[in-house]
Amino acid sequence: MTHPIQHDQRARGASHDDDAAAVPSEPLPRTPSCDLALDPGQHLNSTHNDTIQQHLLASHGYDLEVDSSSDRSHILRSPDNDTTDSDSAIGSSSANSVTTSLNSQVQDYRFEFGRRYHAFREDQYWLPNDEDEADRLDLQHHVWRMTLDGALYAAPLAPDIHRVLDIGTGSGIWAIEFAEEHPSSHVIGTDLSPIQPEWTPPNCQFWVDDAERDWDFGGTPFDFVHARMLILGMHDWRRFFEQAWQHLAPGGWVEVQDVCLPVRCDDDSVGPDDPLATWSHLVREAAGKGGIDTEAGTKFGGMLSEQGFINIKEECIKWAIGSWPRGKKQKQIGVWTLENLSQGLQGISLALFTRQLGWSREEVELFLVDVRKDINDRSKHYYWVMYNVFAQKPLEDQQAPSPDRISRSNSNSP
Numbered sequence: 295m296t297h298p299i300q301h302d303q304r305a306r307g308a309s310h311d312d313d314a315a316a317v318p319s320e321p322l323p324r325t326p327s328c329d330l331a332l333d334p335g336q337h338l339n340s341t342h343n344d345t346i347q348q349h350l351l352a353s354h355g356y357d358l359e360v361d362s363s364s365d366r367s368h369i370l371r372s373p374d375n376d377t378t379d380s381d382s383a384i385g386s387s388s389a390n391s392v393t394t395s396l397n398s399q400v401q402d403y404r405f406e407f408g409r410r411y412h413a414f415r416e417d418q419y420w421l422p423n424d425e426d427e428a429d430r431l432d433l434q435h436h437v438w439r440m441t442l443d444g445a446l447y448a449a450p451l452a453p454d455i456h457r458v459l460d461i462g463t464g465s466g467i468w469a470i471e472f473a474e475e476h477p478s479s480h481v482i483g484t485d486l487s488p489i490q491p492e493w494t495p496p497n498c499q500f501w502v503d504d505a506e507r508d509w510d511f512g513g514t515p516f517d518f519v520h521a522r523m524l525i526l527g528m529h530d531w532r533r534f535f536e537q538a539w540q541h542l543a544p545g546g547w548v549e550v551q552d553v554c555l556p557v558r559c560d561d562d563s564v565g566p567d568d569p570l571a572t573w574s575h576l577v578r579e580a581a582g583k584g585g586i587d588t589e590a591g592t593k594f595g596g597m598l599s600e601q602g603f604i605n606i607k608e609e610c611i612k613w614a615i616g617s618w619p620r621g622k623k624q625k626q627i628g629v630w631t632l633e634n635l636s637q638g639l640q641g642i643s644l645a646l647f648t649r650q651l652g653w654s655r656e657e658v659e660l661f662l663v664d665v666r667k668d669i670n671d672r673s674k675h676y677y678w679v680m681y682n683v684f685a686q687k688p689l690e691d692q693q694a695p696s697p698d699r700i701s702r703s704n705s706n707s708p
Contacts, residue, residue, distance in 0.1 A: 354441055354448070358560070358612050358677060361620035428465040430637040434523065435467045437630050438551060440623065441611060441680070446472050448609070449547040449684040451518060454478045459541065461505045461521040461534075466490030466498075468522065473498035482511065486527075506530060508537075515543035522551045526642070529585045531594070535601045542687040548603070549684035555581075555588035557615065563675045569668040570615075570676055573661070577642060580650035591681030603685035615669055615676040631678065632669060639665060 442448060446468060455476055460469040463483030473481040473495040483490065484503040494500070503509075505521075506529060519538045528534060538548045556574035564571055578588045587593075595608045614628030615635060639662050647653040653661075668674060 354443065354609060354611055354682065358614055358624060358675070359620040360561075360618055360675060361625065426637070427641055430634060430641070431464040431523075432467050433630060433637065434634050435465075437613070437627060437634060438522065440627055440630070441613070442682075446475065447518075447520060447549050447684075448607075448682055449518070449549045449686075451547060455517050456480065457514065457516045457543075458482070458518045458520065459511070459516045460484070461519065462524045462527065463490065463500060464523075466494070466500055468520070469498050469500070470494055472520075505534065505537075509541055511541060515546065516541055517543055517546045519546070519548045521549075523553065524550075525552045525555070525588055525590060526581060526586060526646075528590070531587075531590050532597055532601075535597050535603075539601050539603070539687060544687055544689045546687050547684055548598070548687075549682075550591075550594055551680065551682045552591045552594075553613075554591045554679040554681060557676045558612075558679055559675050559677070561675055563673055568674065569661075569664040570674070573639075573643070573665045576651065577646060580646040583650040584646075591679075591683075594681060594683040598683065598685040602688065604688050606685040607683070609682040611680040611682060613678040613680055615678065616672055616674070618672050618675050628677075635669060636666065 439446065453476070456479055458469075458472060458476070458479050458481045460472070460481060460483040463469050463485045466483050466485075469481045469483035470491075473479060477495075477497060479497060481498045483498070483500045484505060485500065486502065486504060488500065488502050490500040505524070505527075519542060521534070535548070542548065555578045557570060559571075581588050595606050598606050613631045614624055616632045617625050617629050619625055619628055640659075643658050643662060644655065647658045648655060669676065
């Protein structure tokens, strides 16, 4: 089996004196007329045109360079150390509201391969919903916060934002932390599984719902719709953006962050048949058989533009898999991305490979032994391509621009 892996010479090993130094990079290309920031003195849905300031937003992208140093222990820390105090509040006993909406039918879980899977809308999502998976989702959340320099989102939201919707909330950690950081907001998190904690902030609640069915939230529009890492559960992204449009107030924002499979490499350290490269192509193949496009992130900007959104900003970000890159932030993200993938390999693979590719459980587990060895090989310079995209629904007196007005931060594009 042969699969193409992208190659260029940018990531060839070179000696660097400062293991933790930031990687120097050229400024990312921008289209300033489409970059924006909201004046915090104005309400999110203000009709004043001068609330949108035409200047550059912060960039979270960077190039990856190989670090040849062997002494890297001093920068490998828990992701909790690099986030805000609110990160530890999940499940806090100080919360005083039980707000999770449950139904006995959706708690009739299915157990397979020693893992627990959701029963509601079975076969719409391939990953488990047990405690191990919830822990992995929390770790993944912290990696995103490191990526966004401690923030929960990149869109220029007003500080007094009100109604917020988190689609595919998973463990609920993003919704809980957003509610704590924005006490004026009311946050609804939806998911196929009711695995979120019962004790939450009073302005946060969770609903069991299928994001691919018609949304019904009582008719009151949202100011912000957020979705993260839905790539293995979303079959129709155009419908998703259409529903986000329908449920956003004029001037409201939608933001999506997701991964693009297969994995990438920018040098010759990875061969096309290496285990992790092969695994990622198999995931793409199996997901495709189930109607899922694992490279949908490359099309988000175009879909948003077609729907009529404006002020579209796309950012392509690289997550190294392992401690191989130079630079403190890049290395920390790489270490915890490797841990996230290590914890998720079995859960991602078992249902997909057995149901879509016809593998036995034993074949999957044996194959994953080689994949785990491969991802822990520091000489392999694997990385994920992550897409962070947000856009605004126009005010009633605004019109959407042409598609070429999309702002792209794509110097790191694969």
